[in-house]
Amino acid sequence: MVNKILEIHNLHISFTTFGGEVQAVRGVNLDLYEGETLAVVGESGCGKSVTASSIMGLIPTPPGHIKEGSIRFKGEDMTKLSDRKMRGIRGVDISMIFQDPMTALNPTLTVGDQLTEGLRQHRKVTKKEADAQAVDMLNLVGIPNPDERMKQYPYQFSGGMRQRIVIAMALICEPELLIADEPTTALDVTIQAQILQLFDKIQKETGVSIILITHDLGVVAKVADRIAVMYAGKVVETGTRREIFYEPQHPYTKGLLHSVPRLDQKGEKLIPIDGTPPDLFSPPGGCPFTARCPAAMEVCSRVYPYSTVRSETHEVDCWLQDERAKKHAATIQS
Amino acid sequence: MVTYIVKRFVYMIVTVFIIATLTFFLMNLIPGSPFNEERTTNAVVQQNLEEHYHLHEPLAVQYVLYLKSIITLDFGPSIKQPTETVNALLGRGFPISAELGIWTVLIALISGVALGVFAALKHNHVIDYMAMTIAVLGISIPNFVLATMLIQQLAVQLEWLPAATWSSPAHMVLPVLALATGPMAIIARLTRSSMLETLTQDYIKTARAKGLSPYKIIVKHALKNALMPVVTIMGTLLAGILTGTFVIEKIFAIPGMGKYFVEGINQRDYPVIMGTTVFYSAFLVFMLFLVDIAYGFLDPRIKLHKEGGSS
Ligand SMILES: Nc1ncnc2c1ncn2[C@@H]1O[C@H](COP(=O)(O)OP(=O)(O)OP(=O)(O)O)[C@@H](O)[C@H]1O
Ligand code: SF4
Ligand SMILES: [Mg+2]
Numbered sequence: 140m141v142n143k144i145l146e147i148h149n150l151h152i153s154f155t156t157f158g159g160e161v162q163a164v165r166g167v168n169l170d171l172y173e174g175e176t177l178a179v180v181g182e183s184g185c186g187k188s189v190t191a192s193s194i195m196g197l198i199p200t201p202p203g204h205i206k207e208g209s210i211r212f213k214g215e216d217m218t219k220l221s222d223r224k225m226r227g228i229r230g231v232d233i234s235m236i237f238q239d240p241m242t243a244l245n246p247t248l249t250v251g252d253q254l255t256e257g258l259r260q261h262r263k264v265t266k267k268e269a270d271a272q273a274v275d276m277l278n279l280v281g282i283p284n285p286d287e288r289m290k291q292y293p294y295q296f297s298g299g300m301r302q303r304i305v306i307a308m309a310l311i312c313e314p315e316l317l318i319a320d321e322p323t324t325a326l327d328v329t330i331q332a333q334i335l336q337l338f339d340k341i342q343k344e345t346g347v348s349i350i351l352i353t354h355d356l357g358v359v360a361k362v363a364d365r366i367a368v369m370y371a372g373k374v375v376e377t378g379t380r381r382e383i384f385y386e387p388q389h390p391y392t393k394g395l396l397h398s399v400p401r402l403d404q405k406g407e408k409l410i411p412i413d414g415t416p417p418d419l420f421s422p423p424g425g426c427p428f429t430a431r432c433p434a435a436m437e438v439c440s441r442v443y444p445y446s447t448v449r450s451e452t453h454e455v456d457c458w459l460q461d462e463r464a465k466k467h468a469a470t471i472q473s
Numbered sequence: 474m475v476t477y478i479v480k481r482f483v484y485m486i487v488t489v490f491i492i493a494t495l496t497f498f499l500m501n502l503i504p505g506s507p508f509n510e511e512r513t514t515n516a517v518v519q520q521n522l523e524e525h526y527h528l529h530e531p532l533a534v535q536y537v538l539y540l541k542s543i544i545t546l547d548f549g550p551s552i553k554q555p556t557e558t559v560n561a562l563l564g565r566g567f568p569i570s571a572e573l574g575i576w577t578v579l580i581a582l583i584s585g586v587a588l589g590v591f592a593a594l595k596h597n598h599v600i601d602y603m604a605m606t607i608a609v610l611g612i613s614i615p616n617f618v619l620a621t622m623l624i625q626q627l628a629v630q631l632e633w634l635p636a637a638t639w640s641s642p643a644h645m646v647l648p649v650l651a652l653a654t655g656p657m658a659i660i661a662r663l664t665r666s667s668m669l670e671t672l673t674q675d676y677i678k679t680a681r682a683k684g685l686s687p688y689k690i691i692v693k694h695a696l697k698n699a700l701m702p703v704v705t706i707m708g709t710l711l712a713g714i715l716t717g718t719f720v721i722e723k724i725f726a727i728p729g730m731g732k733y734f735v736e737g738i739n740q741r742d743y744p745v746i747m748g749t750t751v752f753y754s755a756f757l758v759f760m761l762f763l764v765d766i767a768y769g770f771l772d773p774r775i776k777l778h779k780e781g782g783s784s
Pocket of ligand 3: 187188189320
């Protein structure tokens with residue numbers, strides 16, 4: 140069995156706003172194994188980015204704060220680390236890539252400067268060594284003429300090129316965990332496919348573990364080893380790619396799969412099921428999906444379903460997994 | 474970049490030429506002349522004087538002579554103080570005005586930017602509110618009012634600082650303070666809002682995700698971008714400070730260029746008016762030119778595009 144590199148346990152994150160407390164993440168449990176790619180999917184606002192940022196300690200505080208729970212990275216609880224220690228981990232052990240490559244680079248600094256500054260902050264290297272490593276990284280991510288390109292500014296690169304640079308930047312300190320928050324959403328389809336191939340290649344070469352956040356199930360089907368489905372601040376189902384695509388259990392997962400956008404419909408958000416997710420100011424006590432669930436039962440709106448373990452890798456939070464519900468369904472059918 | 478600079482330089486020359494021409498014709502519209510005062514001058518003497526200064530020549534000839542004096546940078550003697558040349562007046566007044574101006578700009582820039590950054594970093598904190606209250610006050614109080622208040626309180630009442638003239642560093646404090654407060658406040662407010670905006674940018678998130686220190690994030694990644702709007706308004710601010718020096722020099726009895734300029738106008742001392750005006754405008758236009766170049770260096774898009782645009 141491969142080791143767990145990351146264990147998120149019962150994570151609660153809230154934002155204090157003028158309107159009240161937004162419970163963005165409400166008890167997330169998530170594990171990541173060494174060298175795998177975990178895809179996190181779910182509708183807009185379900186807490187994917189907030190969860191990801193919290194791993195890096197990048198939740199804007201205030202208004203946000205971690206109320207409860209732990210995030211263990213190689214055994215160490217990241218929620219308890221000092222700012223200083225956290226900075227030593229960011230960009231070194233864990234790196235993050237954001238959605239829009241057009242705005243992720245500083246327009247007034249050269250690409251070379253931005254590539255090497257992390258390296259120079261965290262490792263004792265000379266400028267020359269850092270530059271050499273940056274050129275190697277640019278080669279790895281497939282940027283031609285890296286020596287020349289180092290001296291250029293972001294506006295001299297296309298969107299796809301910039302995302303390659305962002306990836307190179309994230310990988311330059313050889314992190315063990317890479318978090319990519321919708322890295323291909325802003326790119327057009329052919330470039331998307333190239334970037335996904337690049338992730339694959341990098342993982343093979345460096346063994347980095349990847350958390351890939353996306354709306355796009357097409358992307359998930361291509362690269363994910365395992366999938367976590369989030370809904371209203373909770374992970375409602377996790378499983379291997381095979382389990383999620385072929386034996387989805389949660390009605391929300393099923394809904395998502397029925398509305399898979401084709402690869403040529405770039406960046407389209409999923410609107411899988413009628414209705415909208417619940418208000419996170421006052422989330423419902425029971426299953427948050429009740430109002431939209433075609434199979435909702437009496438119990439669903441009252442009590443949140445416990446986690447059912449279907450296999451070593453497949454877990455789902457839904458009352459339909461309960462023996463009593465199954466019996467009930469059987470009696471209805473017969 | 475080179476073509477960009479050359480282009481700006483040509484604009485600069487043209488601007489100075491236009492200002493000089495306008496000055497000349499406007500000056501000739503002012504009623505009166507240096508020699509018709511209360512006392513009646515002998516008609517012959519008057520004519521001799523006018524002839525000496527070419528005041529009887531047709532306007533066109535005077536204009537050509539005037540342009541010549543600008544190109545040769547020799548504005549001739551003052552009419553009212555014939556022992557002085559205009560160049561000598563400028564040479565004496567300019568260093569003093571420049572000193573006042575440079576200190577004002579430095580203090581306004583440094584304290585304005587510092588205040589703005591500080592307020593932005595302490596967004597919605599008491600410090601932010603305090604800084605912005607000071608800024609609003611600074612913007613709304615005109616410099617001559619502030620100057621009088623400062624003299625009244627710090628010089629007359631408390632006798633901490635001298636109230637007038639320009640003979641030691643202590644003498645500089647009040648005039649510089651009076652002149653710098655307005656621009657400082659404007660810079661502080663602009664820096665604050667621009668910094669707040671910059672800090673929400675994705676590339677700041679990227680920089681944080683790299684594990685850079687807060688100092689690096691603010692100084693290297695945020696400040697340079699946040700200062701662009703400040704550089705953009707520097708031209709206007711410089712113009713404001715420059716005209717402000719007239720008033721401040723008058724109030725604090727500072728023997729700078731502004732003093733000669735105002736006296737020159739009151740006495741219809743044509744060479745002095747023309748000399749100071751052309752000098753002031755050339756100086757200001759040159760400053761704007763420097764601001765443009767600074768902007769080009771700050772923003773790589775301008776720097777390289779203009780270079781590419783040379784083709
Ligand atoms: N800075 C903040 N202040 C207040 N609320 C916030 C803040 N950041 C996130 N939230 C709230 O947290 C919830 C989860 O947001 P999050 O960005 O994680 O969603 P997401 O799943 O990444 O969505 P998307 O797919 O649109 O990126 C949202 O309801 C959002 O309103
Ligand atoms: S718990 Fe009930 S409401 Fe929630 S998904 Fe399962 S069946 Fe639907
Ligand atoms: Mg998001």
